[in-house]
Amino acid sequence: MTNSYLAPTVGVTAIPLREVLPWLIFAGLICLLGVYFVGAEQGATAIFKGMYIHEFVHDSRHLLGFPCH
Amino acid sequence: MTTGSLLWRGMIVGFVAAILSFGLLKTVGEPAVDRAIAFETAMDEAKAKAEHDAAVAKGENPPAVEQEEELVSRPVQGGIGLFTGVTVYNVAFGGLFALAFAILYGRMGDYSPRASAALIAISGFIAVYVVPILKYPANPPSVGNPDTIGLRTAIYFGMLLLSLASMIAAWNVRNRLVDQLGAWDATLVGGAVYLVAVVAFALAMPPLNEVPDGFPAVVLWQFRMASLGAQAIMWTVLGLGFGVWVERVLAPVKQGRLRTA
Ligand SMILES: [Zn+2]
Helix, strand or coil: CCCCCCCCCCCCCCCCHHHHHHHHHHHHHHHHHHHHHHHCCCCCCCCCEEEEEEECHHHHHHHHCCCCC | CCHHHHHHHHHHHHHHHHHHHHHHHHHHHHHHHHHHHHHHHHHHHHHHHHHHHHHHHHHCCCCCCCCCCCCHHHHHHHHHHHHHHHHHHHHHHHHHHHHHHHHCCCCCCCCCCHHHHHHHHHHHHHHHHHHHEEEEEECCCCCCCCHHHHHHHHHHHHHEEEEEEEHHHHHHHHHHHHHHHCCHHHHHHHHHHHHHHHHHHHCCCCCCCCCCCCHHHHHHHHHHHHHHHHHHHHHHHHHHHHHHHHHHHCHHHHHHHHCCC
8 A cells, every 4th residue: 555645756747937937927916916905905005095995804804814903 | 737727726726715714704703803893892982981071070171072984884894895805815825825836846845746735735824824923913903003003014924924934944954954864854954944933033023912901811812713713724725625636637647556556
């Protein structure tokens, strides 16, 4: 019986970084922006004016561990 | 297997994590938020009453009562607002997780897709959530001074980045030593590197305590446990769910070989 769970497997091929890079930049930026809007927008910094986004995601901001009011 | 196909899988798994997280936060987290807001309201009312009485005693006109305008109602904040925030966060982390996997798979060691995903998830959970909140714990409404939000945001994200950098450094140390020391001892050294680094950073970063006097400890505990639970759900679902899904796609040949072994 081969234990395949955490044992290293031979011949794992990495994805070429050249292929990853464009995804990393564009999708990575969009994902970080999503985290930013939930975690910090209209708090310490703001892209949009007002408090609506802050108030709307307010409970998740607190519960996900971000600093809030 | 392209990065794009990893990405959408990560985001779908993130959405599953969001639904489970929301279930926990709605049932365990929201009652703590409501009790914290009730405490805040009671404190504000007591303060306003004290100011009013003091002004009357001195024979002055009492200060006008400030009415705080509610931009978003509490049911919306605790319902669709919470769901939206948790979903955006979990789906975004699913995407970031997939991107991290695309870079690290085959580079962090000779691990299968499933094992790689599990190791990234446990490392990410510790580095991105557990260690930062051990220094700067999650706080319910009414804990925290609005004037210090800039500082608090900066030191929270600062701690998070230092912790993440330490985790990456620890993995590099571990992988560099693995031929020399063997997997077990190299992992112990890597773990020690991470631990020493984050303890040093945590001691160097400024302390923070904005819990008001008289705030119920049980509410604080319940709130923080809900927060921890939601993050544990997210990283577990990402690590295991994404791992199993990608294992099927990335390593079908290997599985066939193992089955006959
Ligand atoms: Zn708040």
